[in-house]
Amino acid sequence: MPELDLPPLPSPAEIQVGLHWLDLLGVGAFAMSGALLGVRKRFDLFGVIVLGCVTAVGGGAIRDTLTGQTPPLFLRDETYLWVALFGAALAFSFGERLARFERAMSVFDTVGLGLFAASGALGAIKIGLGPLGVVFAGMLSGVGGGIVRDLIANEVPEVMYRREQLYATAAAAGAGIVWLLHTRQAQWHLGTLEIQLLGAATVMLLRWISRRGWVKLPVRRLPEG
Amino acid sequence: MPELDLPPLPSPAEIQVGLHWLDLLGVGAFAMSGALLGVRKRFDLFGVIVLGCVTAVGGGAIRDTLTGQTPPLFLRDETYLWVALFGAALAFSFGERLARFERAMSVFDTVGLGLFAASGALGAIKIGLGPLGVVFAGMLSGVGGGIVRDLIANEVPEVMYRREQLYATAAAAGAGIVWLLHTRQAQWHLGTLEIQLLGAATVMLLRWISRRGWVKLPVRRLPEG
Amino acid sequence: MPELDLPPLPSPAEIQVGLHWLDLLGVGAFAMSGALLGVRKRFDLFGVIVLGCVTAVGGGAIRDTLTGQTPPLFLRDETYLWVALFGAALAFSFGERLARFERAMSVFDTVGLGLFAASGALGAIKIGLGPLGVVFAGMLSGVGGGIVRDLIANEVPEVMYRREQLYATAAAAGAGIVWLLHTRQAQWHLGTLEIQLLGAATVMLLRWISRRGWVKLPVRRLPEG
Numbered sequence: 272m273p274e275l276d277l278p279p280l281p282s283p284a285e286i287q288v289g290l291h292w293l294d295l296l297g298v299g300a301f302a303m304s305g306a307l308l309g310v311r312k313r314f315d316l317f318g319v320i321v322l323g324c325v326t327a328v329g330g331g332a333i334r335d336t337l338t339g340q341t342p343p344l345f346l347r348d349e350t351y352l353w354v355a356l357f358g359a360a361l362a363f364s365f366g367e368r369l370a371r372f373e374r375a376m377s378v379f380d381t382v383g384l385g386l387f388a389a390s391g392a393l394g395a396i397k398i399g400l401g402p403l404g405v406v407f408a409g410m411l412s413g414v415g416g417g418i419v420r421d422l423i424a425n426e427v428p429e430v431m432y433r434r435e436q437l438y439a440t441a442a443a444a445g446a447g448i449v450w451l452l453h454t455r456q457a458q459w460h461l462g463t464l465e466i467q468l469l470g471a472a473t474v475m476l477l478r479w480i481s482r483r484g485w486v487k488l489p490v491r492r493l494p495e496g
Numbered sequence: 497m498p499e500l501d502l503p504p505l506p507s508p509a510e511i512q513v514g515l516h517w518l519d520l521l522g523v524g525a526f527a528m529s530g531a532l533l534g535v536r537k538r539f540d541l542f543g544v545i546v547l548g549c550v551t552a553v554g555g556g557a558i559r560d561t562l563t564g565q566t567p568p569l570f571l572r573d574e575t576y577l578w579v580a581l582f583g584a585a586l587a588f589s590f591g592e593r594l595a596r597f598e599r600a601m602s603v604f605d606t607v608g609l610g611l612f613a614a615s616g617a618l619g620a621i622k623i624g625l626g627p628l629g630v631v632f633a634g635m636l637s638g639v640g641g642g643i644v645r646d647l648i649a650n651e652v653p654e655v656m657y658r659r660e661q662l663y664a665t666a667a668a669a670g671a672g673i674v675w676l677l678h679t680r681q682a683q684w685h686l687g688t689l690e691i692q693l694l695g696a697a698t699v700m701l702l703r704w705i706s707r708r709g710w711v712k713l714p715v716r717r718l719p720e721g
Numbered sequence: 722m723p724e725l726d727l728p729p730l731p732s733p734a735e736i737q738v739g740l741h742w743l744d745l746l747g748v749g750a751f752a753m754s755g756a757l758l759g760v761r762k763r764f765d766l767f768g769v770i771v772l773g774c775v776t777a778v779g780g781g782a783i784r785d786t787l788t789g790q791t792p793p794l795f796l797r798d799e800t801y802l803w804v805a806l807f808g809a810a811l812a813f814s815f816g817e818r819l820a821r822f823e824r825a826m827s828v829f830d831t832v833g834l835g836l837f838a839a840s841g842a843l844g845a846i847k848i849g850l851g852p853l854g855v856v857f858a859g860m861l862s863g864v865g866g867g868i869v870r871d872l873i874a875n876e877v878p879e880v881m882y883r884r885e886q887l888y889a890t891a892a893a894a895g896a897g898i899v900w901l902l903h904t905r906q907a908q909w910h911l912g913t914l915e916i917q918l919l920g921a922a923t924v925m926l927l928r929w930i931s932r933r934g935w936v937k938l939p940v941r942r943l944p945e946g
Contacts, residue, residue: 309881315938317890318881324857339566341789346845346854353853395571403578404571407549418648423868425877427650431534431543440542488540564791620796628803629796632774643873652875656759656768665767713765 287464290386295354297383300376302327302358303369305420310366312424322423323359324352329416334391337408338398381478384442385471388413392446393453393467402450409446413474414439437481440488445474512689515611520579522608525601527552527583528594530645535591537649547648548584549577554641559616562633563623606703610696613638613667617674618692627675634671638699639664662706665713670699737914740836745804747833750826752777752808753819755870760816762874772873773809774802779866784841787858788848831928834892835921838863842896843903843917852900859896863924864889887931890938895924 305326309319328345335343345351362369369376391412395405414430421428430439437444449470452461530551534544553570560568570576587594594601616637620630639655646653655664662669674695677686755776759769778795785793795801812819819826841862845855864880871878880889887894899920902911 312877312881313940314881315940317893317938321860321889322881336561336786337567337571342787342848342850342854346787346850346858349851349853352857356853398567400567400571401574403574403581404567407577408571410546422647422872423878423881425650425875427537428648431537431539431547431648439546443542488542490538490540561786562792562796623792625792625796626799628799628806629792632802633796635771647872650875652762653873656762656764656772656873664771668767713767715763715765 290464290467293382294386294390295350296379297386298327298351298354299358300379301330301383301416302355303362303376304380305416306359306362307366307369308420308424310363316363319363320356320359322420323362324355325423326416326420327355327358328352329419330387330391330412330414331416333415334387334394334408334412337411338394340394381475382471384413384438384478385445385474386467387416388442388445388474389449389467389470392449392470393463395446396450396453402447405450406443406446409449409470410439410443413442413445437477437488441474441477441481444477445470448473515689515692518607519611519615520575521604522611523552523576523579524583525604526555526608526641527580528587528601529605530641531584531587532591532594533645533649535588541588544588545581545584547645548587549580550648551641551645552580552583553577554644555612555616555637555639556641558640559612559619559633559637562636563619565619606700607696609638609663609667609703610670610699611692612641613670613699614674614692614695617671617695618678618688620671621675621678627672630675631668631671634674634695635664635668638667638670662702662713666699666702666706669702670695673698740914740917743832744836744840745800746829747836748777748801748804749808750829751780751833751866752805753812753826754830755866756809756812757816757819758870758874760813766813769813770806770809772870773812774805775873776866776870777805777808778802779869780837780841780862780864781866783865784837784844784858784862787861788844790844831925832921834863834888834928835895835924836917837866838892838895838924839899839917839920842899842920843913845896846900846903852897855900856893856896859899859920860889860893863892863895887927887938891924891927891931894927895920898923 302323306319306323308326309322312318314322328343328351331345331351332343335341388409392405392409394412395408400408414428417430418428449466452459452466452469455461456466527548531544531548533551534547537543539547553568553576556570556576557568560566613634617630617634619637620633625633639653642655643653674691677684677691677694680686681691752773756769756773758776759772762768764772778793778801781795781801782793785791838859842855842859844862845858850858867880868878899916902909902916902919905911906916
């Protein structure tokens with residue numbers, strides 16, 4: 272009944288392609304965040320690029336190694352490294368001037384976090400892990416790149432004490448949603464694609480809520496602190 | 497001849513179950529040590545829990561990755577993560593007040609160190625490594641979690657300069673004993689279980705001896721130090 | 722026509738043996754560099770030896786894990802660990818007095834860097850990676866041990882800001898040459914051995930050029946720096 276003049280919904284294949292592009296945007300944002308830290312730490316051109324690439328592909332590498340899929344995706348599909356390289360080179364060229372686009376980059380970063388966490392969780396489900404393993408693997412896939420970035424830059428990983436904002440917690444929650452939806456997959460007629468999108472959307476929603484300052488994580492008071 | 501009224505010796509299956517419980521106690525102690533460091537470093541709730549979990553499962557993850565058994569055991573058997581989660585949550589709730597139980601925790605820690613080192617060594621033997629590889633893999637399985645904990649907390653790994661006490665050295669010695677016993681396995685009618693127990697006991701004995709201050713590791717004097 | 726009195730060229734098998742020896746020299750040099758850093762950091766005997774061994778085998782372990790060859794070579798061939806152990810023990814015994822041989826050690830280090838980068842690149846080609854993956858894997862194989870060394874010693878990895886000298890860049894270039902030669906393999910009648918040697922030679926040449934101060938990597942100026 273094509274009498275209505277609505278634009279057609281995207282097909283699953285189109286969504287898949289769209290997801291891949293979003294994934295690459297996330298990789299680029301991660302690469303820029305790593306490269307900018309390298310610039311601030313006075314690394315040379317090479318160090319900046321390596322730090323950018325490692326930040327960009329670290330999460331996926333952890334996901335693939337934990338779930339036994341070697342070589343990791345970023346080595347099998349060269350696009351990831353090219354995008355990471357490009358993002359890092361951009362950050363080196365523009366340096367602090369990129370800070371002007373912080374808002375846009377933070378959006379990409381959230382997109383990357385959500386997609387990585389969801390794909391990590393799906394990978395863990397595929398190899399038969401239980402709920403806790405799925406949440407752990409999804410969370411590590413999302414925040415792994417940032418942790419490696421901070422370790423190399425010799426700083427305490429930011430995600431560990433980012434108390435004003437949910438970050439890794441959002442990734443863990445998104446991975447948990449992926450697991451929940453997966454257990455209802457047959458009942459609710461959900462495809463893998465829908466599950467990944469819903470998981471990633473959960474992460475983004477939580478990030479948005481916590482940016483408004485509505486939720487905070489507790490910190491243990493120390494007697495002398 | 498059941499005329500004597502002695503309690504029966506535990507069967508291998510019972511010992512196996514006991515070992516599993518000891519293993520879990522070790523995991524819990526490692527989780528608490530990681531979580532307490534996180535509390536001291538002012539990590540938020542999430543950071544404390546992640547640091548606790550990573551400390552608890554890090555050694556086993558290294559053992560399984562090095563010996564090619566992916567996904568690692570802690571992802572296949574959810575009990576480990578649940579225990580780690582519980583230990584970390586406990587440490588977050590009680591904070592410094594847990595220090596009162598330091599003695600008990602240190603016993604669990606030693607049990608974990610011994611069992612992890614012995615199981616790491618056995619895993620290495622199973623895939624056909626030689627003596628040095630067995631010692632290396634066993635040692636890393638024992639101390640890997642602590643090293644990852646200290647790296648994330650941005651400190652020099654404690655095991656590297658814990659000169660007053662044998663720690664990693666004890667783990668290496670226990671792994672070496674496992675290798676030695678394995679070469680005599682047929683002759684001495686030893687089962688895998690006995691070997692693991694004897695290896696772990698070696699580690700605990702060495703820890704106990706070094707706590708008394710009877711053995712110390714040398715430190716290289718520097719001209720200016 | 723054996724009328725000339727020239728010594729015969731080495732056979733491929735002889736070159737292979739020679740390569741293995743050079744490889745071990747590189748492992749020894751890496752072990753000493755790690756152990757010396759441990760001595761300076763006041764690690765105890767055990768810490769010094771572990772840091773030496775990890776530096777020596779880290780690059781190869783990364784190469785084998787990324788390309789899915791577990792257990793890594795250093796666990797399958799015990800020679801590597803024995804040499805690393807010996808190098809680390811030497812560094813502990815002689816301490817700063819080894820600095821006198823810095824020039825010789827730096828030559829071995831360069832040999833190790835070149836051979837590791839080339840063998841990492843060849844391993845990546847064997848499992849079918851593309852150009853960027855080959856360069857990345859080769860580079861990480863060359864510098865991975867040093868990065869792990871600096872992370873454990875709680876320092877920013879030296880390769881990241883070694884701007885006066887090409888180091889990781891040289892490793893990346895050598896890996897790139899390996900990839901280029903591999904694409905011309907059939908045309909130019911090159912064996913794997915020749916390719917590895919030419920790749921390693923590229924690394925060494927670049928190191929030599931940059932030591933003369935002829936090439937430097939740019940560092941991004943900061944507004945306030």
